[in-house]
Amino acid sequence: MEQLLFEYPDRKPIDRRAHAGVVGSGDLEVLLEPSPDGALHVRVRTSVDGYGQVWKNVIDRFATRFEGAATIEINDFGATPGTVMLRLEQAAERIRA
Amino acid sequence: MTAEPTSRGRVWFEIFAQGGTVVPSGAASVLVADAPLPDAPLPDAPLPDAPLPDAPLPDAPLTGTTARVLAVVPDPHNPFPRARGGEVGLLEGWTLARHVRAAIDADTADETEPPGPRRPLLAIVDVTSQAYGRREEMLGIHLACAAAADAYAAARLAGHPVIALLVGKAMSGAFLAHGYQANRILALDAPGVVVHAMGPEAAARVTRRTVDDLHRLVEANLPMAYDIRSYRKLGFLHALLDGIDADAPTPAQVSRVRSAVAQAIDDARRGPRDLSNRLASPEAMHARAASLEVRRRLAEQWDER
Amino acid sequence: MTARERARAVLDEGSFRELLGPFDRLESPWLPRQGIVPQSDDGVVIARGTFDGDRAVVAAIESAFQGGSMGEVSATKIACALDLARRDCNAGNTVRPILFLESGGVRLQEANLGLGAIAEIHAALVALRRLTPVVGVIAGPVGCFGGMSLAAALCTTLIVTREARLGMNGPEVIEQEAGITELDAADRRLVWSLIGGAQRHATGFADVLVDDHLPDVGRALREAFARGTPPRHRSADVDRYLARLHDLARTADGDAVASLTPDDLRAAWPREHTDDR
Incomplete structure (x- = not known):
């Protein structure tokens, strides 16, 4: 298991x-909630080690689309980048709805 | 006893059946007896420290209640071959249920006024596993084990003190069926007294580890440990009795175990009929902190609107 | 369907209220220490709401997380929800308990804490089902095994689908422990013929066979609650099952039921109407 942290200010x-x-095979859960400090914080716990750069690319891309000051926790069980983005978008969509 | 295979379950059953009546159980693998037990702890009389067969037990003040003693033992002629080694199988689960329920029914039918105290039930626990077999599954071993657990729980709810005495293995589904519904769980602090969900070899295969890796993991993870001293740290035990030879106890050792059982019966009679005492121990406060937090916060949120 | 979707769907529309949900973050304290990613609800959804207008509580196991295995937190959530339902029923406020039981049994990473908490689920079930029917549903192909198969057996009414499996020991474990001649776990047809939903229904180990289709499950639940508590639960039907087993043992000459097939069992132990129990 590996932990990764990302931060994006001024949201x-x-x-x-x-x-x-x-947190099933090839899937992940996303918990998205308001962040008190105006930044977007993303904490990832993943079962697959050594993919920090892939994660950074996915989260960077999501951060360009999502402007909220949120704390996001991701518990990942080997999801593909596509699935990660899908779940992040689902969570973002739910707070907009 | 002649050709019967020895087992700790049988050794301790015979100790507690002494002076009582053996009840024909209908299955050679299930031993049942009604035998006298003291209500209160015996005085700590000095006893000769010799192996059992050489020295008969001194007359103990066994004036208290009659307890129903139950054990599961190996039966090489079991009609179900997968249950010949002391496993809890189909016959064992249903037969335990029958004799536990018979004790409940007998005390329920007792119409003396005021009604006497409900008789204690003592489960001698030395069960290597549930029976693993194709026919066992087809014929509903899950229901047979549930029937035994149900009967013990019903006895506890009816006010019978239900005591489990762990003298050997207390494994997985077999322990769920025979012992885990007790008001009080006692264990001997002896090699071979083991509580677990799965034996180390099978657990290693299922989790795709070597047995050595598993044992390393076990050392750092209390709930995964096999030995009874680690189990005590989880808070489920009422008492862990040290200095007892689990295979060939001396009379003095037997006397101590009997006293501990009597004390547990007394304690159970005074406590609630649920399993809440397992979460009240100092060990549980620490090892089962998450259980306690779940229970506290779920109760808080239950009625919230 | 996820466990949360099932819980939401079975309750009356708009009544779903989750207890100890993901944002309460009561995850397993033991999995991360072993390098395993936890889930924020530990794989069990507890929800209150109404079913057909009656107060209800749903406990739904998420089989996609760690095979629906029961750890300290997940099993305690179920045990405690059943205990709280009993408290309310005792006070005259009936709560209808609905369980979705998709579980591989004890989570081996939390072995003895999972096992101990499963014993608490059994204790809670025996106490609660005297006051209200407890209804279990096994819908998905993961099935219900280990200590949770005992929980299923303790339910007042058990609803299964054809895809469901109910057994104490998983086929793979039996093959490992007893050899491939005892059971070939890869033979899906054989496995389902022994422990699949249709066989369990035909031989009386389950009460209702439904398609995994919400209105059907809802109707079966409604009927189960309408029937009320039976005079004797299946797990207390001791004389009947012992007589059946002794009959088999008598006729089988040393090795009980060596040749008994699943079809034979359907004839020997036919399901009776639930009301007859």
Whole structure:
């Protein structure tokens, strides 16, 4: 298991939280909730070690689309980058809905 | 006893059946007896420290209640071949259920006024596993084991003190069926007294590790440990009795175990009929902190609106 | 369907309220220490709400997380929810308990804590089902095994699908422990013929066979609660099952039921109507 942390400053406040996904094979869960300090924080726990750069690319890309000041926790069980993005988008969609 | 295979279950069953009546159980692998047990701890009389057969037990003040003693033992002629080594199989689960329920029914039918105290049930636990077999599955071993657990739980809820005495293996589904529904669990602190969900060889295969790797992991993870001293640290035990030879106890050792059982019966009679005492021990406060937090916070959120 | 989706779908629309949900973060304290990624709800969804207008509680196991295995937190969530339901029923506020039991049994990484908490689930079931029917559902192909198969057996009514499996020992474990001549775990047809939902229903180990289709499950639940608590639960039907086993042992000459097939068992132990128990 590996832990990764990402941070993106100067985001817009949000007031809702959302959950998506399960920690099943090839899948992940995302917990997204308001962050108190105006930044976007992403903490990843993944079962597959050594993919830090891949994660950074996915999260960077998500951060360009999502402007909220959120704390996001990801519990990953070997999801592909496509699935990661899908779950992040689902959670983001739920706080907009 | 002649050609019967020895087992700790049989050794301790015979100790506790002494002076009582053996009840024909209908299955050679299930031993049942109604035998006198003291209500209160015996005085600590000095006893000759010799192996059992050489020295008969002194007359103990066995004026208290009659307890129903139950054990599962190996039966090389078991009609179900996968249950010949002391496993809890189909016959064992249902037969335990039958004799536990018979004790409940007998005390329920007792119409003396005021009703006497419910008789204690003592489960001698030395069960190597549930029976692993194709026919066992087809014929519903899950229901047979549930029937035994159900009967013990029903006895506890009816007010019978249910005591489990761990003298050997207390493995997985077999322990769930025979012992884990007790008000109080006692164990001998002796080699071979083991509580676990799966034997180390099978657990290593299922988790795709070597047995050595598994044992290293076990050392750092208390819930995965096999030995009874580690198990005690989880808080489920009422007492761990040290200095007892589990295979050939001396009379003095037997006397100590009997006293501990009597004390546990007394304690159970005074406590609630649920399993809450297992979470009240100092060990549980530490090892089962997450269990306690789940229970506290779930209760808080239950009625919240 | 995820466990959360099932729990939400079975309750009356708009009534779902999750307890100890993901943001309460009661995850397993033991998995991360062993390098295993935990899940924020430890794989069990507890939800209150109403079912057909009656107060209800759902406990749904997420089989995709660690095979639906029961750890300290997940098993305690179920045991405690059943205990709280019993408290309410005792106070005259009936709560309808619905369990979705998709579980491989004890989580080996939390071995003795999982086993001990499963014993607490059994204790809670025996105490609660006197006050209200407890209904279990096994829907998915993961099935229900180990200590949780005993929990299924303790339910007042058990609803299964054809895809479901119910057994104490998983086929792979039996093959490992007893050899491939005892059971070939890769033979799916054989496995389902022994412990699949249709066979369990035909031989009386389950009460209702449904398609994994929400209205059907809902109807079966409604009927189960309407029937109320039986005079004798299946797991207390001792004389009947002992007589059946002794009959088999008598006729089988030293090795009980060596040649008994699943079809034979359907004839020998036919399912009776639930109301007859």
